[in-house]
Amino acid sequence: MDKILLAHGDGGLLTHQLIEDIFIQEFGSDILGEMGDAADIECGKRIAFATDSFVVNPIFFPGGDIGKLACAGTINDLSVYGSRPCFLSVSFILEEGMPIEDLRKVVRSLGETARSAGVKIAAGDTKVVEKGKGDKIYINTTGVGEMLKNFSQANKIKAGDAIIVSGNIGDHGAAIISRRAGIDFKSTIKSDCTPLNHIIVPLWETFDGIKLMRDPTRGGVATTLKEIALKASKDFLIHEELLPFDPQVKSAAEVLGLDPLYLANEGKFIAVVDRKIAEEVVDFIRRFPEGKNAAVIGEVLEGRGDVKLKTLLGGTKSLDMLAGEQLPRIC
């Protein structure tokens, strides 16, 4: 059997075989191995809880695949929120006819990413839908983390705080577009998709002056900044000259008429921190390969939620949330 059948989803024999042959083998979690309808896990009394469904198209792309993305996405949500990610659940919606080899690759990638991040897969589920009612594979991951002493609090953000981004902007979005369009930019644009808990958790533990972190996924850096500014009721001033970009991503975006500030990132975070520790935080992030282009990109001003971009030409323009569809199924 080399393709997913509807019967793989009926809860009977084939479902059991799929779980044993692929999920248990690739995830190898003791807890998942019990195959119960729930898992018994231990965690702190105050827990963080985050969920995300992943429908990215294509499912394999330069720098990752839907499995790695689904794992990294929820780990990063938990981390920026201010928790140490502990457990993930993973739930698959498979389309009838999906090659089982592709499923195995995705599951393996998800399992490897979880192991490398020190996060256990504790619960799972699989459903199968008819051909034409899905698109190969959709994955939901839901995560539980242990809340840290420091965590994201928008009300701590004050005028004068510094705004940091942990690296080049727009890589994931650009990788997906180029792969999807079959465009060869004669480039090596890769998704930045990766778990960042090994950087973010130590940041929370090392610096008391971090006010808030967020991962700028769907909607990109611009939408995320606008969301934070509104929540904090402060204005943000961003300096275009300080924004770190891979030049290839910038040209690809230009060719396609897209603004890289609205392209999704899947291995980056934004941090709003006390001005006094900003350089130290940037140095800390730069020690990691995933953070080598970290930079202060702007500052917090009194205000009511406007995000202003000071352009290279010296003008100022407002950044708003993404409106209308830029790129469906980017994550």
Place this chain on the structure above:
Amino acid sequence: MDKILLAHGDGGLLTHQLIEDIFIQEFGSDILGEMGDAADIECGKRIAFATDSFVVNPIFFPGGDIGKLACAGTINDLSVYGSRPCFLSVSFILEEGMPIEDLRKVVRSLGETARSAGVKIAAGDTKVVEKGKGDKIYINTTGVGEMLKNFSQANKIKAGDAIIVSGNIGDHGAAIISRRAGIDFKSTIKSDCTPLNHIIVPLWETFDGIKLMRDPTRGGVATTLKEIALKASKDFLIHEELLPFDPQVKSAAEVLGLDPLYLANEGKFIAVVDRKIAEEVVDFIRRFPEGKNAAVIGEVLEGRGDVKLKTLLGGTKSLDMLAGEQLPRIC
């Protein structure tokens, strides 16, 4: 705007509007209202964790809809496992073009079910896929519960224990088939889809002699019994004459050539209990309207995982797991 657009899923303005106009309004949870990427929840140190994706077709059926089902399903998984359900995450995959009114109905039903069960919706996510890459709506719910002192332990099951089912068998499966086939059985067959934590949690707290509970969803009572028997390494003897059925469900199944023991249930549980408390447990369950047909249906024998059905005619046949597709997308 009366239909879901791709842009509802891009993380920008329309996504925000959808969250505010529909999800926050219908779910009304303080926690979800913060709209962060994660939620900060409090729970016991030992928690139960369960995930399930729901792809049922049709999304509205006699006795419920995909929203109620998605809520009840995970609440019941947490409950039979031996925990008090506390929090749910809810993640939607919407198909472009889905009528927003249908979405609102589903979300309302999910929210009402959660409120009536005393469970908070703490985290959410929405993705939109192109027309023809989904089927109106798929929902993942993932739940966190507080582990109880007593909980499901297959190794406690001993020869002589009694096997109880909490009510009529096969109602959900029969309701879906009849609705799907457009068949009017001149009947009032309804899905049993409902949360049962108000029965199951007090059962765990009242009786020390409950060894294990399970909800017989996909694959039905037969598959679930086989799974329990294998896990406990015991044989089960089930008496056909003791099985509670709605006669309409039985005839509908006969007409369609389906065995109701393999039809899904979404508001029932199986309990394996010490023989000495079996009648007391049945009486307890019968006090609730959802449990009025509860019955002892069989007993545990020494063995290695066989499930035998003693038929009305006096013969014995083996019950195995569901093999091949009986009914795709039943939940």
